[in-house]
Amino acid sequence: MKRAVIILATGGLLGMLAGAGIYRHQTATERALWCCKNPEMAWLQHEFQMTDGQLNQVETLDASYQASCADVCRRIQATNELVRLEFTSQATNSLKLEHLLAGAAQVREECQLNMLKYCQAVSREMPPQQGKRYLEWVGKRVLDPTGKVVMPMDGDSGHGN
Amino acid sequence: MNEQPDDVRLQTLLREERDKEPLPPRFQDNVWQRIAAAERRAAASHSFSLANWLNGLFARPAAAVAWVALLLVVGMGAGYAWAGHDTTQWDQQLSTYYAASINPYLKQSQ
Numbered sequence: 472m473k474r475a476v477i478i479l480a481t482g483g484l485l486g487m488l489a490g491a492g493i494y495r496h497q498t499a500t501e502r503a504l505w506c507c508k509n510p511e512m513a514w515l516q517h518e519f520q521m522t523d524g525q526l527n528q529v530e531t532l533d534a535s536y537q538a539s540c541a542d543v544c545r546r547i548q549a550t551n552e553l554v555r556l557e558f559t560s561q562a563t564n565s566l567k568l569e570h571l572l573a574g575a576a577q578v579r580e581e582c583q584l585n586m587l588k589y590c591q592a593v594s595r596e597m598p599p600q601q602g603k604r605y606l607e608w609v610g611k612r613v614l615d616p617t618g619k620v621v622m623p624m625d626g627d628s629g630h631g632n
Numbered sequence: 633m634n635e636q637p638d639d640v641r642l643q644t645l646l647r648e649e650r651d652k653e654p655l656p657p658r659f660q661d662n663v664w665q666r667i668a669a670a671e672r673r674a675a676a677s678h679s680f681s682l683a684n685w686l687n688g689l690f691a692r693p694a695a696a697v698a699w700v701a702l703l704l705v706v707g708m709g710a711g712y713a714w715a716g717h718d719t720t721q722w723d724q725q726l727s728t729y730y731a732a733s734i735n736p737y738l739k740q741s742q
Contacts, residue, residue: 472683475690482700486707493708497715501722511733514726536734544736582736589734612727613735 519601528596536589543582550575586613 500517507513512533516526554571557563590609594602656662690696 472686474696475686478690478696478699479703482703483707485700486703486705486710488707489704490707490709490711490714493711494715494718497712498719498722501719504726505722510726511730514723515730518723518727533734540734540736547736579737586734586736608727609731609734612731 519597519605521597521601525596525598529593532589532592532596536585539585540582543578543585546578547575547582550578 504510504513504517509530512526512530515521515529516523521529550571554568554575557568557571590606590613594605594609596602597605690699
């Protein structure tokens with residue numbers, strides 16, 4: 472009985488040590504990503520196999536985009552608030568509401584256009600195959616939720632740049 | 633009802649015996665204690681056979697090595713599966729953070 476307990480305990484201990492070792496080895500890269508200053512960017516570099524130089528270029532693009540994005544965020548919030556106030560007021564002026572909704576659509580279009588341009592610029596910094604994969608991935612993740620997407624090559628935007 | 637002569641004799645003997653020597657004190661308690669002790673001995677012999685069986689299972693060195701190897705493989709498999717689960721979850725989280733960081737509409741909904 473004692474022999475059986477010793478063998479099972481030894482096996483269990485060795486199994487746990489081996490499991491912990493494999494866990495540490497298999498998760499080393501992902502754990503390192505979380506330790507970075509900017510985990511999203513570290514993830515982008517890892518996922519799309521970018522060099523440090525390419526990542527620097529993307530970070531520069533990102534910094535510039537985030538500045539314009541913050542401005543767009545403020546405008547989205549302000550427009551949404553105006554639409555909400557007009558909609559909930561007792562004396563809703565449908566013409567005014569129409570005008571506000573058109574303004575909101577314009578902000579959304581501008582936002583989407585900026586985002587698409589940013590994504591295309593980022594994809595150009597990546598290795599060609601990865602850039603293509605990035606555009607496919609980003610298309611699913613950031614454009615689909617809004618429904619309507621204004622593609623920069625449509626040439627009918629008339630807003631933004 | 634006619635009683636056989638042997639029965640009559642037996643009953644007479646028993647009666648004489650009972651009159652001669654009364655039952656010892658706590659006779660019934662002692663009987664039950666002996667029954668309980670016999671049951672305990674039977675149970676102990678069962679657990680002894682389980683221990684024997686376990687010892688037999690690990691007696692041969694090859695069997696002991698096989699058991700250790702099996703536990704090692706189970707541990708490694710669990711570590712691998714756990715790591716796969718965690719890395720998938722972290723990848724999803726980071727990709728969601730990145731998507732939210734570039735899409736103002738996703739930012740606002742979070």
